Amino acid sequence: MGRSCREIHEWIEEEIEQPIEEWEDRQEERCREEPCNWWMLCLNKLVCWLVWVTVKVIRWVTVTVGKWVVRVVCTVVNVILDVIGFIVGLILSIPIIGGIIRTVLNWLVEIFWRIVGVLDLLGSLVGIRPRKKFYFGVVIPVIGGTPLTTEAALQPQIDAVIDIYDRTCNIDARFTGFCQTEISPPGGSIVVNCDVGGFFEDWWLKGSWFEFVSRICKFESNWRNVIGYGGELIGFAVNNVAPDGGGSSTIGCSFAGTTNWVAIESGVDPATLAHEFGHAFLLGHNNGATNLMAASVTGLPPASLTLTNWQISVIRTSRHVTYL
Numbered sequence: 001m002g003r004s005c006r007e008i009h010e011w012i013e014e015e016i017e018q019p020i021e022e023w024e025d026r027q028e029e030r031c032r033e034e035p036c037n038w039w040m041l042c043l044n045k046l047v048c049w050l051v052w053v054t055v056k057v058i059r060w061v062t063v064t065v066g067k068w069v070v071r072v073v074c075t076v077v078n079v080i081l082d083v084i085g086f087i088v089g090l091i092l093s094i095p096i097i098g099g100i101i102r103t104v105l106n107w108l109v110e111i112f113w114r115i116v117g118v119l120d121l122l123g124s125l126v127g128i129r130p131r132k133k134f135y136f137g138v139v140i141p142v143i144g145g146t147p148l149t150t151e152a153a154l155q156p157q158i159d160a161v162i163d164i165y166d167r168t169c170n171i172d173a174r175f176t177g178f179c180q181t182e183i184s185p186p187g188g189s190i191v192v193n194c195d196v197g198g199f200f201e202d203w204w205l206k207g208s209w210f211e212f213v214s215r216i217c218k219f220e221s222n223w224r225n226v227i228g229y230g231g232e233l234i235g236f237a238v239n240n241v242a243p244d245g246g247g248s249s250t251i252g253c254s255f256a257g258t259t260n261w262v263a264i265e266s267g268v269d270p271a272t273l274a275h276e277f278g279h280a281f282l283l284g285h286n287n288g289a290t291n292l293m294a295a296s297v298t299g300l301p302p303a304s305l306t307l308t309n310w311q312i313s314v315i316r317t318s319r320h321v322t323y324l
């Protein structure tokens with residue numbers, strides 16, 4: 001959550017400090033050019049400079065110093081909250097009991113923020129869609145010293161997420177970066193069974209691994225993931241997503257609101273991560289030929305994928321997608 005402190009800091013700089021500084025520069029120029037009226041004993045020029053100095057001093061004391069005070073206080077509070085969030089995450093990483101609490105907690109915050117977002121949902125359905133934002137990151141497990149995949153191989157997935165959600169939903173999808181983790185998955189490889197069995201496996205060691213790695217990799221997201229609001233979604237590159245066979249192969253998995261992560265196999269279809277995030281936003285599958293949520297790979301470039309009005313509105317009112 002420390003990133004919101006940076007964003008507030010940047011906002012103050014861009015929206016308040018810079019405009020005042022620009023005004024100061026213009027005023028300085030005006031004062032320089034102002035003719036000295038002898039019948040006013042040059043007081044007009046003096047007043048002009050006084051205004052300039054006063055604005056400069058007040059701006060420095062309130063805005064320039066203020067933005068750093070805000071930044072420091074904000075950061076300290078956030079670090080404390082993230083440490084608390086991290087400790088909560090450790091508890092949630094305990095097999096079985098932590099897993100069950102995690103499932104219940106994630107669905108409770110999901111329901112809570114869906115209720116809070118009802119008006120936003122209605123607004124979105126009739127086309128009122130101010131810019132929202134959503135944070136996401138990607139984890140690449142390093143197993144036996146070898147990363148499962150490369151950042152370059154996953155970059156098209158990231159580009160597709162940013163493009164699709166920007167173009168269809170007016171959402172600013174912000175990528176928080178890759179995280180390579182040396183923490184070895186249980187059994188030395190990570191296979192996600194994308195079915196009911198996989199749902200219950202999430203309560204055992206595998207789920208603990210996902211939770212623990214998420215908390216370590218995305219420390220700044222810990223507090224937000226506890227309260228749900230603006231919690232980061234994480235894409236995990238995994239060895240395999242099952243079930244496979246019968247002429248079809250599963251390449252990605254999401255357990256909807258149950259987890260704050262989705263799993264993808266690397267390099268199969270560039271829209272896999274965007275599709276799985278769609279499930280994490282509570283979307284089901286859709287039959288549309290160009291729809292992002294089509295059950296099987298469409299083979300279409302991400303730039304031509306679409307979403308329906310209803311899908312867009314469901315995505316926009318997910319707890320992961322926020323104004324602040």
Ligand SMILES: [Zn+2]
Pocket residue numbers: 275279285293294295
């Ligand atoms: Zn799907």
